[in-house]
Amino acid sequence: xxxxxxxxxxxxxxxxxxxxxxxxxxxxxxxxxxxxxxxxxxxxxxxxxxxxxxxxxxxxxxxxxxxxxxxxxxxxxxxxxxxxxxxxxxxxxxxxxxxxxxxxxxxxxxxxxxxxxxxxxxxxxxxxxxxxxxxxxxxxxxxxxxxxxxxxxxxxxxxxxxxxxxxxxxxxxxxxxxxxxxxxxxxxxxxxxxxxxxxxxxxxxxxxxxxxxxxxxxxxxxxxxxxxxxxxxxxxxxxxxxxxxxxxxxxxxxxxxxxxxxxxxxxxxxxxxxxxxxxxxxxxxxxxxxxxxxxxxxxxxxxxxxxxxxxxxxxxxxxxxxxxxxxxxxxxxxxxxxxxxxxxxxxxxxxxxxxxxxxxxxxxxxxxxxxxxxxxxxxxxxxxxxxxxxxxxxxxxxxxxxxxxxxxxxxxxxxxxxxxxxxxxxxxxxxxxxxxxxxxxxxxxxxxxxxxxxxxxxxxxxxxxxxxxxxxx
Numbered sequence: 001x002x003x004x005x006x007x008x009x010x011x012x013x014x015x016x017x018x019x020x021x022x023x024x025x026x027x028x029x030x031x032x033x034x035x036x037x038x039x040x041x042x043x044x045x046x047x048x049x050x051x052x053x054x055x056x057x058x059x060x061x062x063x064x065x066x067x068x069x070x071x072x073x074x075x076x077x078x079x080x081x082x083x084x085x086x087x088x089x090x091x092x093x094x095x096x097x098x099x100x101x102x103x104x105x106x107x108x109x110x111x112x113x114x115x116x117x118x119x120x121x122x123x124x125x126x127x128x129x130x131x132x133x134x135x136x137x138x139x140x141x142x143x144x145x146x147x148x149x150x151x152x153x154x155x156x157x158x159x160x161x162x163x164x165x166x167x168x169x170x171x172x173x174x175x176x177x178x179x180x181x182x183x184x185x186x187x188x189x190x191x192x193x194x195x196x197x198x199x200x201x202x203x204x205x206x207x208x209x210x211x212x213x214x215x216x217x218x219x220x221x222x223x224x225x226x227x228x229x230x231x232x233x234x235x236x237x238x239x240x241x242x243x244x245x246x247x248x249x250x251x252x253x254x255x256x257x258x259x260x261x262x263x264x265x266x267x268x269x270x271x272x273x274x275x276x277x278x279x280x281x282x283x284x285x286x287x288x289x290x291x292x293x294x295x296x297x298x299x300x301x302x303x304x305x306x307x308x309x310x311x312x313x314x315x316x317x318x319x320x321x322x323x324x325x326x327x328x329x330x331x332x333x334x335x336x337x338x339x340x341x342x343x344x345x346x347x348x349x350x351x352x353x354x355x356x357x358x359x360x361x362x363x364x365x366x367x368x369x370x371x372x373x374x375x376x377x378x379x380x381x382x383x384x385x386x387x388x389x390x391x392x393x394x395x396x397x398x399x400x401x402x403x404x405x406x407x408x409x410x411x412x413x414x415x416x417x418x419x420x421x422x423x424x425x426x427x428x429x430x431x432x433x434x435x436x437x438x439x440x441x442x443x444x445x446x447x448x449x450x451x452x453x454x455x456x457x458x459x460x461x462x463x464x465x466x467x468x469x470x471x472x473x
Contacts, residue, residue, distance in 0.1 A: 032456050036142070049082065049083055051109055052076075054108055055087050058148055066156070072089055072090075073089075079172060086168070089166070091164065099162050100193055102196070103187055105168055105418070105427075106170075107180075108170065109173055132452055133445070150460050160469065195384060205433075212400050218413070221413060222345055222408065223345040223346075223377045223378075223412075224343075225371065226372045228338055229338065229341060230339075231337055253339075257319060264302055265348075267347065267380075269380055269406060270314050278293060284304060317343060319342070324337075325338050344410055376417060376420060380408075381424040394430075397457060432455065
């Protein structure tokens with residue numbers, strides 16, 4: 001297998017630079033692209049009820065490849081009248097295997113995208129300018145595509161793993177994680193895997209010229225917590241303004257939150273990440289990363305890291321306003337104003353302490369706080385030697401010579417719920433991108449065409465490395 005996949009290191013940069021012309025694709029590449037195009041077409045955002053349709057499509061593809069009804073489990077979840085589903089797929093080992101299973105994660109839902117805001121139709125896969133555009137092209141329908149296509153490829157080859165491999169695709173990771181929590185409970189009770197691998201984070205980081213800098217492994221996550229801040233008053237006629245206008249008071253509170261900088265924090269993992277990543281990151285940013293890793297009190301380094309969207313979340317807690325609603329008529333004073341504030345809380349700080357800090361910041365007792373999130377605080381996971389070896393094998397197969405660096409995710413993924421169950425859970429996406437091309441949750445989400453095709457062997461190599469049966473058996 002290695003001889004078939006191996007490329008020279010000199011070709012590594014070419015994997016990530018835009019191609020001048022279309023290439024002839026292999027059967028597997030075309031199959032993966034077809035799956036990608038189809039899953040992007042489902043508007044699997046909250047409120048649109050499209051997750052079941054996507055599940056039905058994926059089940060059809062898996063059954064056509066040889067997976068049976070006994071290998072596939074679909075679970076329904078009614079979340080406030082919005083139907084979603086979870087999908088679990090078992091790639092079974094021979095009877096009598098002594099190896100514990102590996103569980104593989106991905107999420108089928110997406111943050112919604114408003115077509116009128118996008119340059120291209122968000123739920124149509126568009127290939128232009130060396131990129132695939134569409135909602136979910138990175139987060140996380142590339143992971144769904146890659147894992148599904150890899151299972152199909154291996155099944156068609158007749159490969160039998162030496163342990164069970166179990167896909168767990170959730171249906172509401174971007175919102176309440178109800179399906180995620182249920183799947184994690186089931187996995188702990190019924191499967192008890194050796195470890196868990198997540199397709200929804202991690203992956204390769206590219207320099208501006210498209211060359212690989214390092215491969216990141218997500219080994220920890222910040223805590224996700226969303227608050228609603230609401231202020232009310234009697235309102236009145238707009239021709240008779242009053243001093244306690246609810247919109248102005250809320251705006252004043254949000255301005256204070258914007259201006260506040262939460263304390264700088266670090267852990268052994270984040271400092272090690274900054275030192276290792278900084279060593280291969282060019283320019284001022286790389287210098288700041290190294291300096292912070294060596295001494296997290298360095299003011300110049302803190303300023304540089306906090307000015308960069310890619311690194312600010314690794315230096316402490318962040319809270320940011322994401323939604324607003326206020327007033328009830330254009331000619332009436334607002335009787336209420338509400339803001340949604342999303343916080344990504346540094347490990348060890350806690351949601352309760354963060355809420356108290358926000359209350360101190362806004363310094364207005366008339367503003368009511370409501371925590372909307374079922375908060376989960378998860379521990380760090382270690383990077384196992386066998387997983388590290390499999391990642392290194394996959395990188396070598398692509399001709400990539402880049403360090404593998406564990407890091408803490410500023411966002412949140414399904415992985416947190418498996419970590420709280422005691423399973424080492426690391427995210428190891430097959431995608432590579434430049435930080436400047438990160439548009440997940442935003443407008444015009446994209447993944448380069450070459451990164452898409454270049455990563456299709458990623459899970460294939462990793463799963464064969466971790467679960468192949470020795471030739472002498």
